[in-house]
Amino acid sequence: MRAAVQHEIGQDKLEVLDDVEAVGFGPGKVRIRVRATGLCHSDLSAMNGVLPQPAPFVPGHEGAGEITEVGDGVTHVKPGDRVVICWLPACGVCPACKRGQTELCLAGFMNAGTPNFKRPGGDLFGFAGTGTFAEEVVVDAGCAVPIPDDVPFDIAALIGCGVTTGLGAALNTADVEAGSSVAVIGCGGVGISAIQGARLKGAAEIVAVDPVASRREAALGFGATKAVSPDELADAKQSVTAGEGFDYVFEVVGKSATARTAYDHTRRGGTLVVVGAGAMDDFLQLNMFELFFDEKRILPSMYGGGDVLRSYERTIALWRAGRIDLEGLITHRVPLAEINEALDQMRSGTALRTCIEI
Numbered sequence: 001m002r003a004a005v006q007h008e009i010g011q012d013k014l015e016v017l018d019d020v021e022a023v024g025f026g027p028g029k030v031r032i033r034v035r036a037t038g039l040c041h042s043d044l045s046a047m048n049g050v051l052p053q054p055a056p057f058v059p060g061h062e063g064a065g066e067i068t069e070v071g072d073g074v075t076h077v078k079p080g081d082r083v084v085i086c087w088l089p090a091c092g093v094c095p096a097c098k099r100g101q102t103e104l105c106l107a108g109f110m111n112a113g114t115p116n117f118k119r120p121g122g123d124l125f126g127f128a129g130t131g132t133f134a135e136e137v138v139v140d141a142g143c144a145v146p147i148p149d150d151v152p153f154d155i156a157a158l159i160g161c162g163v164t165t166g167l168g169a170a171l172n173t174a175d176v177e178a179g180s181s182v183a184v185i186g187c188g189g190v191g192i193s194a195i196q197g198a199r200l201k202g203a204a205e206i207v208a209v210d211p212v213a214s215r216r217e218a219a220l221g222f223g224a225t226k227a228v229s230p231d232e233l234a235d236a237k238q239s240v241t242a243g244e245g246f247d248y249v250f251e252v253v254g255k256s257a258t259a260r261t262a263y264d265h266t267r268r269g270g271t272l273v274v275v276g277a278g279a280m281d282d283f284l285q286l287n288m289f290e291l292f293f294d295e296k297r298i299l300p301s302m303y304g305g306g307d308v309l310r311s312y313e314r315t316i317a318l319w320r321a322g323r324i325d326l327e328g329l330i331t332h333r334v335p336l337a338e339i340n341e342a343l344d345q346m347r348s349g350t351a352l353r354t355c356i357e358i
Contacts, residue, residue: 001020001021003117003124003133003134004017004058004065005058005062005124006047007055007057007120008056010048011222013231013341014089014257014340015108019051019116019120020117020119022113022134022137022326023117024114024115025071027072028071028074029070030077030138030139030141030144031069031070031137032083032085032136033062033068034085034132034137035065035066035358036153036154036358037063037132037358038154038157039159039351040041040061040162040353041254042061042277043127044059044343045058045254046059050125050277050279051095051277052280053112053125053127054113054250057124058116058125058127058131058133059146059358060130060133061131062085062157062160062162063081063130063137063154063212064085064154064156064160065101066082066083067079067081067083067144069187072154073141074153076146081146082146082147082148083145083157084145084151084157084159085132085144086343087128087129087130087143088303089142090102090103090107090142090307090308091142091310094106094219097287102308103305104302107131108115108128109343112124112128114182115130115297132358133358134155135336141271144147144180145180146315147159147239148316154318154330154333159326160314162189163189163324163329164303164304164312164331165301166197167194167200167311167314167315168301168304169252169275170182170194170250170302172304172305173273173305175201176202176203176247177201178202178204180203181205181207181246181248182195182198182247183209183237183249184208184249184252185230185233185249185250185253185262186252186258186276187224187227188215188252189352191250193324195222195223195275196324197338198327199222199223200323203226203302205226205240207224207226207227209228210227210349211230211349213229213348215352216228218281218331221325226348240268244267245264245265245339246266246267247270247271248266249262249263249265249271250262250273254276254278254284255278255279256282256284258284259272259274259276262274263296266296266353268294269294269296271296272301274301302303329352330352330353330354331351332345332353332354333354
């Protein structure tokens, strides 16, 4: 089959090969024909080494497709079923799962170090234990979540990560209060989803912050009441909050510099929500006095900060009801063969989300 492969960490381009085989099928596993996958910034972070990932590997973790084969013991799906691929399935038995914090389950990460693919030259890993930039994947059965027939594959792919992460940050982690003021720093697909979540919760003011003019313009169509460049954020803080700071600030970039900016623009007693996935050697510096004196809550949000399966169902219900716009997030659709063009668009920051059709 075909798959996009990164041979070494740090390479700018992927190579689309046709001699790749998905491996590992057996009891408790499913084989999925991938139909669509989103290009998430986390894929770029794995490619450039910000996120840890063994190489060579097939990127992609945000996908949807059809079940083609199920292993022994798998009963919740059958061949022909349409599914979204969950890159972080819950085991249901670990301490985090028993506490109801299934988004913190580490079972999915345990598979990230096992090759998902092979080719004549050797083994290949799949990013986040999946690797959806391929025509076919073999994953644990828990990664295959059935979706209704009316949900298109490209929409389902986005629900698999970016939309769930952004919406959940606002609905679950922050639990944004109606009438509040919100700023969202970083307005790609995840940031736009956070904006939509804040709008759903009834935020009165939602300021979108992004250096790319096209993203700022797009954010206004998704519920932002104001869109500014990073240089204009201080003025927005003054005009919207009379200088006090925002009730909620979402950092959706994954860098200590933007997290520090987010902290500084959060009001005393307000909430900073860290959504972006950053590097292990990038440290956020805060002094002990400001932590005590400002009493700002710092809430990291992992995969939307809630039960992933319930979040999928909620997102589909909101989309069906017209309460959130998912089609508008997909600004580019490209075939697998043109994946490097999609990568360039993502790096330039011009695309909210690129969907790769496989």
